[in-house]
Amino acid sequence: xxxxxxxxxxxxxxxxxxxxxxxxxxxxxxxxxxxxxxxxxxxxxxxxxxxxxxxxxxxxxxxxxxxxxxxxxxxxxxxxxxxxxxxxxxxxxxxxxxxxxxxxxxxxxxxxxxxxxxxxxxxxxxxxxxxxxxxxxxxxxxxxxxxxxxxxxxxxxxxxxxxxxxxxxxxxxxxxxxxxxxxxxxxxxxxxxxxxxxxxxxxxxxxxxxxxxxxxxxxxxxxxxxxxxxxxxxxxxxxxxxxxxxxxxxxxxxxxxxxxxxxxxxxxxxxxxxxxxxxxxxxxxxxxxxxxxxxxxxxxxxxxxxxxxxxxxxxxxxxxxxxxxxxxxxxxxxxxxxx
Amino acid sequence: xxxxxxxxxxxxxxxxxxxxxxxxxxxxxxxxxxxxxxxxxxxxxxxxxxxxxxxxxxxxxxxxxxxxxxxxxxxxxxxxxxxxxxxxxxxxxxxxxxxxxxxxxxxxxxxxxxxxxxxxxxxxxxxxxxxxxxxxxxxxxxxxxxxxxxxxxxxxxxxxxxxxxxxxxxxxxxxxxxxxxxxxxxxxxxxxxxxxxxxxxxxxxxxxxxxxxxxxxxxxxxxxxxxxxxxxxxxxxxxxxxxxxxxxxxxxxxxxxxxxxxx
Ligand SMILES: Cc1cc2nc3c(=O)[nH]c(=O)nc-3n(C[C@H](O)[C@H](O)[C@@H](O)COP(=O)(O)OP(=O)(O)OC[C@H]3O[C@@H](n4cnc5c(N)ncnc54)[C@H](O)[C@@H]3O)c2cc1C
Ligand SMILES: Cc1cc2nc3c(=O)[nH]c(=O)nc-3n(C[C@H](O)[C@H](O)[C@H](O)COP(=O)(O)OP(=O)(O)OC[C@H]3O[C@@H](n4cnc5c(N)ncnc54)[C@H](O)[C@@H]3O)c2cc1C
Numbered sequence: 338x339x340x341x342x343x344x345x346x347x348x349x350x351x352x353x354x355x356x357x358x359x360x361x362x363x364x365x366x367x368x369x370x371x372x373x374x375x376x377x378x379x380x381x382x383x384x385x386x387x388x389x390x391x392x393x394x395x396x397x398x399x400x401x402x403x404x405x406x407x408x409x410x411x412x413x414x415x416x417x418x419x420x421x422x423x424x425x426x427x428x429x430x431x432x433x434x435x436x437x438x439x440x441x442x443x444x445x446x447x448x449x450x451x452x453x454x455x456x457x458x459x460x461x462x463x464x465x466x467x468x469x470x471x472x473x474x475x476x477x478x479x480x481x482x483x484x485x486x487x488x489x490x491x492x493x494x495x496x497x498x499x500x501x502x503x504x505x506x507x508x509x510x511x512x513x514x515x516x517x518x519x520x521x522x523x524x525x526x527x528x529x530x531x532x533x534x535x536x537x538x539x540x541x542x543x544x545x546x547x548x549x550x551x552x553x554x555x556x557x558x559x560x561x562x563x564x565x566x567x568x569x570x571x572x573x574x575x576x577x578x579x580x581x582x583x584x585x586x587x588x589x590x591x592x593x594x595x596x597x598x599x600x601x602x603x604x605x606x607x608x609x610x611x612x613x614x615x616x617x618x619x620x621x622x623x624x625x626x627x628x629x630x631x632x633x634x635x636x637x638x639x640x641x642x643x644x645x646x647x648x649x650x651x652x653x654x655x656x657x658x659x660x661x662x663x664x665x666x667x668x669x670x671x672x673x674x675x676x
Numbered sequence: 677x678x679x680x681x682x683x684x685x686x687x688x689x690x691x692x693x694x695x696x697x698x699x700x701x702x703x704x705x706x707x708x709x710x711x712x713x714x715x716x717x718x719x720x721x722x723x724x725x726x727x728x729x730x731x732x733x734x735x736x737x738x739x740x741x742x743x744x745x746x747x748x749x750x751x752x753x754x755x756x757x758x759x760x761x762x763x764x765x766x767x768x769x770x771x772x773x774x775x776x777x778x779x780x781x782x783x784x785x786x787x788x789x790x791x792x793x794x795x796x797x798x799x800x801x802x803x804x805x806x807x808x809x810x811x812x813x814x815x816x817x818x819x820x821x822x823x824x825x826x827x828x829x830x831x832x833x834x835x836x837x838x839x840x841x842x843x844x845x846x847x848x849x850x851x852x853x854x855x856x857x858x859x860x861x862x863x864x865x866x867x868x869x870x871x872x873x874x875x876x877x878x879x880x881x882x883x884x885x886x887x888x889x890x891x892x893x894x895x896x897x898x899x900x901x902x903x904x905x906x907x908x909x910x911x912x913x914x915x916x917x918x919x920x921x922x923x924x925x926x927x928x929x930x931x932x933x934x935x936x937x938x939x
Contacts, residue, residue: 614935656916
């Protein structure tokens with residue numbers, strides 16, 4: 338290539354996390370990203386920032402100070418009460434121009450996936466989607482690793498000659514830091530011209546969806562695949578769930594069979610989960626499934642086929658028949674509980 | 677009403693090869709198809725046209741063989757189609773792709789509503805729609821799961837958020853990306869195939885654009901670089917248990933107890 342001018346990376350400092358929220362309720366992916374940002378920042382000796390855009394969010398910003406950020410930049414205006422793309426992008430632009438962060442991490446939520454690309458395009462810089470691993474080089478280049486082609490390929494992506502560098506990360510991929518009792522860091526209120534907050538979008542209504550138990554938040558999951566022969570066998574699985582405090586989840590074929598609600602599907606076209614324990618029962622371990630659960634702390638797989646690919650991701654693999662093992666396990670637990 | 681649908685050609689399977697040196701996909705000789713999510717975008721346009729009239733154009737960026745998905749769109753009912761194709765566009769990341777498409781959109785003329793799929797099955801970023809909207813300077817709404825009303829100067833849609841559903845009214849011109857299942861896509865029709873077999877597909881290259889600066893397109897215009905591609909890791913730190921059912925159950929029970937999942 339001909340001589341492309343190189344940018345001065347020293348002019349860009351700080352690792353920033355976008356505070357994802359709806360009506361001031363901060364999405365937990367935000368804290369996970371703050372944890373990651375802190376880890377990266379310590380390698381290159383940069384500060385950790387958060388940018389928080391909304392209305393009446395001062396109190397909520399205080400909460401962020403319990404998670405180890407150096408500075409929260411606050412855009413608090415009545416035009417920002419609901420997420421609308423133009424004013425939110427304008428605030429982000431204002432922040433970047435004034436603070437010049439090197440790296441920006443955004444949760445891959447509905448809002449984040451809409452906002453981050455818009456900001457990246459405005460600054461003609463790179464944005465890497467759905468990163469599963471992040472690291473940083475000495476020269477402040479962000480090392481971004483992400484799956485593509487339905488998880489069949491991992492790509493390591495670099496943004497070598499533009500700043501800021503943007504990346505999105507799905508919920509439950511990184512780990513949230515412990516909340517400190519003490520606060521640290523400070524809150525800085527940012528000013529922005531009113532004209533920049535105009536929008537061609539009008540929010541007519543925001544309705545809460547019915548609160549549902551989300552498998553994304555479960556600490557223990559029992560996941561069933563096609564090795565479970567009929568819907569009525571869920572009774573046995575549910576009994577085990579009750580005994581160990583687990584949520585039930587399924588692979589896509591069981592959703593297609595109409596055996597469970599689509600919200601219980603794990604995988605690429607379902608939810609990502611990161612429980613402390615997942616027990617997979619009669620699941621082969623297709624990449625589209627494992628893409629949604631490989632980050633789990635402990636994976637126990639039960640499958641009668643010793644060649645099943647699920648055993649490549651499992652920490653403990655049980656080569657056996659679930660109809661033999663699970664009833665015995667249920668009995669044992671019941672006995673131990675004295676029931 | 678003028679509706680523009682953006683469609684991408686993707687590999688027919690998920691098993692694809694990557695050029696080790698550039699990290700760019702080897703697309704030659706790979707069986708390909710229309711990005712399945714774009715079928716929902718096209719169907720949405722067709723339903724709007726059924727109710728409100730108007731014209732549906734489709735636009736794609738890709739190698740010459742991507743004409744086949746434009747033909748497919750004709751068979752489903754699109755009126756008009758164009759392909760942006762030039763060696764100089766090759767190796768584009770999201771930014772360069774979106775910029776190229778936005779230049780193409782300016783070339784083919786005004787659209788009131790631009791509809792994109794939610795994501796593709798290859799690059800899989802879901803970023804192209806919002807970036808195009810930025811380059812065109814128009815509002816966008818992503819993850820639309822329902823069209824509620826088409827008004828004279830705006831469209832009212834339902835957006836799916838993690839814990840809420842938002843109903844928003846967006847003024848034209850605007851861009852939306854639609855969720856799958858917004859409408860069930862129709863199949864290509866044989867009758868339409870015959871009707872449209874000679875229909876023109878316009879092809880534009882860099883020389884047709886307002887901005888002819890080569891540095892903004894293809895690999896040169898891409899701020900992200902794929903440094904390496906590798907298969908997902910396997911976990912080597914594992915135990916495999918075999919034996920009779922009683923032994924297996926005993927081991928499992930003990931493990932759950934050690935890990936404190938059973939008190
Ligand atoms: C392994 C791998 C990882 C990658 N990761 C990244 C990354 O993180 N960041 C990055 O910037 N680039 C990345 N790329 C490059 C990027 O995926 C594509 O090159 C880019 O051209 C299109 O992005 P997409 O396929 O993700 O489209 P999406 O953003 O998922 O597509 C959304 C919608 O935009 C429209 N659309 C997209 N492309 C076209 C087109 N060519 N013609 C017409 N309409 C279209 C369609 O309506 C589609 O439904 C990656 C490529 C590979 C092979
Ligand atoms: C674009 C795309 C997206 C997809 N997204 C998802 C997704 O999000 N989530 C998802 O799950 N899938 C998804 N899939 C489907 C995926 O490819 C697999 O088809 C699916 O995960 C297989 O489900 P399974 O493991 O339940 O079934 P199977 O693959 O049929 O496996 C059943 C397993 O049960 C074992 N078994 C049978 N009987 C017993 C017994 N008595 N005891 C113990 N073991 C037994 C068998 O040995 C076998 O390994 C997607 C596919 C595509 C193409």
